[in-house]
Amino acid sequence: SLLFLRSLPRSPPMASSLLRASPLSLLSRLRPLNRRPPASHLRRLLLLSGPASAPSRSTPTPRTLAAATDAATPPEEAAALPAADARLERMQPLQWPQRDALCGELGAGDAGRRVRLCGWVALRRSHAGLTFLTLRDSSGMVQVTTLPEYPEVYAVVNKLRVESVVSVEGVVRLRPTESINADMSTGAIEVAADCVSVLNSVTRSLPFPITTADTVKEKFPEEVRLRFRVLDLRRPQMQSNLRLRHKVIKHIRRYLEDRHDFVEIETPILSKSTPEGARDYLVPSRVQEHALLFLKALSCSSKC
Helix, strand or coil, X not given: CHHHHHCCCCCHHHHHHHHHCCHHHHHHHHCCCCCCCCHHHHHHHHHHHCCCCCXXXXXXXXXXXXXXXXXXXXXXXXXXXXXXXXXXXXXCCCCCCCCCCCHHHCCXXXXXXXXXXXXXXXXXXXXXXXXXXXXXXXXXXXXXXXXXXXXHHHHHHHCCCCCCEEEEEEEEEECCHHHCCCCCCCCCEEEEEEEEEEEECCCCCCCCCCCCCCCCCCCCXXXXXXXXXXXXXXXXXXXXXXXXXXXXXXHHHHHHHHHHCCCCCCCCCCCCCCCCCCCCCCCCCCCCCCHHHHHHHHHHHCCC
């Protein structure tokens, strides 16, 4: 920059102004820009310079740069800056409500207990001026009932769609004898809700039903299920398959470890490669270029 300044005409006003100007101001003097730099960029330069940094001859002081920023900022942008700062100050980190009970673990012994549940809306129906929700989580389902003395809860529940994520607070109570559902593990109770918060709402129709997908006669194509895999894994049949697979693998491992003192070893060369996955860890060998070489190495080095 010193050589560049020496090549300019040596007039005292020009030299002093160039020494006080920033590189951005120098560029604007030499070639006028059509677009002015955003005020946020100049403000970021102010923050990077910091109040503790010592001012130099080629770097303007924060006060000079701030004055240049205010002068270069259009009135509409200057008016929008305080509003943006106010919005940033109002922003708070996400605070999710913590549940203190699971839907499928409630029973008749919990009658009179106040709980907070979180889950998906599996079913919504209205009857006799009341709205009933079937709330589902990983443990099971439970019925949620709205109360007439809480009209704001009734208004929120009536706008919910299936698979919306909600938080429900209420008191567990016993159902009337004629309303007991023998098909549900929690069919003898219900939760009288006095507060319902929507954590994540569904804004469009689902590609296939979730709760009743295993009972409908229509079979949805596998490509649709794979495209919406996050919804497909919520189906009861898929949940049952995953849990059954986990239990089988757990029992196999426990049997081999506890009964026969097996040691589980996972290496990339002994496991099956996944297409478009991570690369295999290759060990060069000219004698036995297959997994048997590594099995022999394990047998010689430890008890397998």
